[in-house]
Amino acid sequence: MPEGIDDEKLLFLSDILPTGWQAAVQADIQPGDTVAVWGCGPVGQMTIRSAILLGAEQVIAIDCLPERLSMAAAAGAITINFEQESVIDRLNELTDGQGPHKCIDAVGTESHVAMEQPDTVLDRAKQMLKAENDRPHVLREMIYACRPAGVISIIGVYLGLADKIPMGQAMNKGLTFRMAQAHVPRWTEDLLRRIEDGQIDPSFVITHKVDLSQGPEMYRTFRDKADGCIKVMLQP
Numbered sequence: 001m002p003e004g005i006d007d008e009k010l011l012f013l014s015d016i017l018p019t020g021w022q023a024a025v026q027a028d029i030q031p032g033d034t035v036a037v038w039g040c041g042p043v044g045q046m047t048i049r050s051a052i053l054l055g056a057e058q059v060i061a062i063d064c065l066p067e068r069l070s071m072a073a074a075a076g077a078i079t080i081n082f083e084q085e086s087v088i089d090r091l092n093e094l095t096d097g098q099g100p101h102k103c104i105d106a107v108g109t110e111s112h113v114a115m116e117q118p119d120t121v122l123d124r125a126k127q128m129l130k131a132e133n134d135r136p137h138v139l140r141e142m143i144y145a146c147r148p149a150g151v152i153s154i155i156g157v158y159l160g161l162a163d164k165i166p167m168g169q170a171m172n173k174g175l176t177f178r179m180a181q182a183h184v185p186r187w188t189e190d191l192l193r194r195i196e197d198g199q200i201d202p203s204f205v206i207t208h209k210v211d212l213s214q215g216p217e218m219y220r221t222f223r224d225k226a227d228g229c230i231k232v233m234l235q236p
Helices: 007-014 016-025 042-053 066-074 087-094 118-128 137-145 167-173 184-196 212-223
Strands: 034-038 058-063 078-081 102-105 151-154 176-179 208-211 232-235
Touching: 007 016, 007 184, 016 042, 016 184, 034 042, 034 137, 042 058, 042 066, 042 102, 058 066, 058 087, 066 078, 078 087, 087 137, 102 137, 118 137, 137 151, 137 167, 208 212, 212 232
Parallel strands: 034 058, 034 102, 058 078, 102 151, 151 176, 208 232
Antiparallel strands: none
């Protein structure tokens, strides 16, 4: 690591910055694209800023937690709170009925379970019965929302078997799917240069700085999405 750069700026080169960057890169973002990002957790936040750096004209961030949506809006994203409005209707409104060019899943298997989204309830019940591994609500919604010939990028983690995926719609729309675990070393040199050049400062995502001894407590806080917690920095 070079001298003269705060550890806080470099810390997330180990994981969430290259993960969010890969999510955006594998979406093949082109100037003028509308990019929708499902999930505004730490990886989603990095994905949003990566999409903007790669030239997206419009980035739309989808979540339900006010603190996450506020952080996404601070980057320049248009926000959708899926507990307050229809994601599909709002995306159609923002894209003149065309849908986003690129859709990015930064949620994966842990999509929110809500009565207004019956597929999430069914997925959760199937998980409890060990009849399904994942809750792929976001994947389904991306297929419905993405415009024909668009790209779906998946960086959110899936575990195994997923049900009720609308493959017919994906095929007839001619969608391209790109997905992978993050190839962290592949992106490190480029992202370090971007940090040095001031293009991005990943430390924006830190909401809590605490002593290492508070680790167990802060893991619970993060898990429960309490106290506006988005990312914790543990320090000795």
